[in-house]
Amino acid sequence: MRRLVLLLITVLLLSGCMAPKYQRDPGVVPQDYRFQSAQGQAQPDLNSLADLSWWQIFDDPVLQNLIRTALVQNYDVRLAVARVAESRAQVGVSRSSWLPDFSGTALYRREKVSRTGSNPPIPPEVSVTESLAQFNFDLFWEIDIFGRLRNLTQAAQADFYASEWGQRAVWAAVVADVARAYFELRTLDRQLEIARSTLESFETSRHLVKLRKRQGLVSGEDVAQADVLIHTAGVKIPDLERQIAQKENQICILLGDNPQPIQRGKSLSELAVRPTVPAGLPSVLLERRPDIRQSEETLIAANYRIGSARANFFPRIFLTGLAGTRSVDLGKLFTGPSSIWNIGPTMTVPIFTSGFNYFTLKSTQAQQEQALVLYQLTVRQAFREVSDGLVAHSKLEEVRNEQEALVASYELYSKLARKRFKGGLETFLTVLDSDRQLFSAELDLASVHLAQLLTVVQLYKALGGGWEPITMHP
Structure with a gap:
């Protein structure tokens, strides 16, 4: 009896340590983010930009409505919902293997044997x-002593969390x-406004130059230079209109x-860029970023599958049984003498499995x-994305x-050049050059504003924000 108890204890201990603990x-986690001090924070703050909901970050009502629609109708979102449903069902499939499997069988067969197929005939x-005729219930139950099924279920559960x-x-x-x-669409809209306004200004300048040419005050070369500027702005307009349609x-x-x-x-210009971006603690990033948590749950699932694979080296014990009736006379199938049953354990031991x-x-x-x-790579990449966003911001x-300041300087330069041109102190080429550079600088300023907005978007996502579902929107 004592040996049996020791054997049972040993079995339980073995079954509990199949999967590695x-x-x-995640590797070495830094105490703070690189370039975090550039945001005016000498020490990391417990709060983070990611603690805010997306509707607090993006305060444009139209943008909020677009995001709200996307979180319901977007095809990637719908695929993700289906994947979660599949993983949840797989957990149920795995758990079902823990329980006994009952099945029923009904059989009726009538046959004729050969008279000459036996000796003597x-x-x-x-x-x-x-x-x-036969009617019976069958029982099959794998008793999971060594944790093979339990580890598979834990792996399926981790896959579900992932x-x-x-x-x-x-x-x-x-x-x-x-x-x-x-934000890119609104930037293109702004650049289109700049291009159209600049084109009007260039057309006014060309009209002025033509009047002066008729008076013999300027040459045909000045008119040609004015035409160049008009076409420079004009070619931008249809290209921006194309980009706007494609962005829509x-x-x-x-x-x-x-x-x-x-x-x-x-x-x-009304889309505000946050003056400061609190990043929070790097250790919190491990809990907040969904891709890190997804990667970790995948690791946990792989850990449990090791336990299931280890259990394959140990015996598998099944409880099988049958209860029902059997008779050569269909009318006596459900009488007492026709009843049959059997029950008992079965054990298979892996002796040679060819590796x-x-x-x-x-x-x-x-x-x-x-x-x-x-x-660990996902964690490193997350820290890099946060640091990139902080320094960019x-x-x-x-x-x-x-x-x-550059745009303001070109505006003053253009204003003075026109004034001096009208006073006969400057050539029209200088006016055209100032207008061209002002046009380019205004387009660049819109691009810089876009880059700031996109940096906030990128940093908000890098810090693990933005994943609250639409149902959490008040």
């Missing part, structure tokens, strides 16, 4: 036809993609709609190693200030 290993007076975090990653990506495309089509696809015009909200169990274990261990590397503010 999981310990989170069957005499003519003996019937060669017979019937068999699919949920994957869904949140898709939400975050959709929010960022819609915001990015909308892109947004429609993100919304799950057919190509159509997109409603506008705030102008580019199948060994290589299965090695395969799961290699998969776990791959999952660990991918998890800081430096682009300086770039914008310089670009605004």
Whole structure:
């Protein structure tokens, strides 16, 4: 009896340590983000930009409505929902293997045997036809002593959690993609306004030059230079109109709609860029970023599959049984004498599997190693994205200030050049050159403003924000 107890304890201990004990290993986590001090934070703050909801970050009502629509209709979102449903069902499939499997069988067979198929042959007076009727219930139950099924179920559960975090990653990506495309659309709108306004200014200048040429005050070369500027601005307009239409089509696809015009909200100048961007603690990033959590759950699932593969080296014990009736006379099928039953354990022991169990274990261990590397790579990439966003947010503010000063300088330069030209102190070529450079600087300023907005989008996503579903919108 004592030996039996010791054997049972040993079995329980073995079954509990099949899967390696999981310990989170993201690699070295920095104390703070690189360039975080550039945002005016000497020490990392517990708060983060990602603590805000997406409707608090993107305060344009039109943009909010676009994001709201995308979070419901976007095809990637709908695929992610279906993947979560599939993973949830797979957990149920795996759990069902823990329970007994009952099945029923009903059989009726009538057959004729050969009279000459036996030795001696069957005499003519003996019937060669017979019937068999049977009705029974079958029991099959694998008793999971060594944790093979339990580890597979835990792996399926981890896969389910990974699919949920994957869904949140898709939400975050959709929010960022819609915001990015909308900001790009408003930038193109602004550049189109600049191009049209500049074209009108160039046409006015050309009219003035033509009047002066008639008076013999300027040469035909000045008129030709004015034409060059008009075509420079003119060629921009249809190209920007093309880009606007294509950007609208892109947004429609993100919304799950057919190509159509997109409603506008705030102008580019009204879309505010956050002056500071709190990043929070790097250690919190491991909990907040959905792609990191998805990668970690995939690693956990691989860890459990090692436990299932190890259990293949141990015996598998089944409880099988049958209860029912059997009779050659259909009328007596459900009488007492026709009843049958059997029940008992069955054990299979792997003796020689041609290396199948060994290589299965090695395969799961290699998969776990791959999952660990991918998890640590995802963490490193996340830290890089946050640091890239922080330095971009800081430096682009300086770039914008310089670009605004440059535009102001070209505006003054253009104003003075025109004044001196009208006074006969400057050639018209100087006026044209100042106008051309002002046009280019204004377009560049719109691009810099866009870059600032996109940096906030990128940093918000990098910090793990933006994945709250639409149902959480008040």
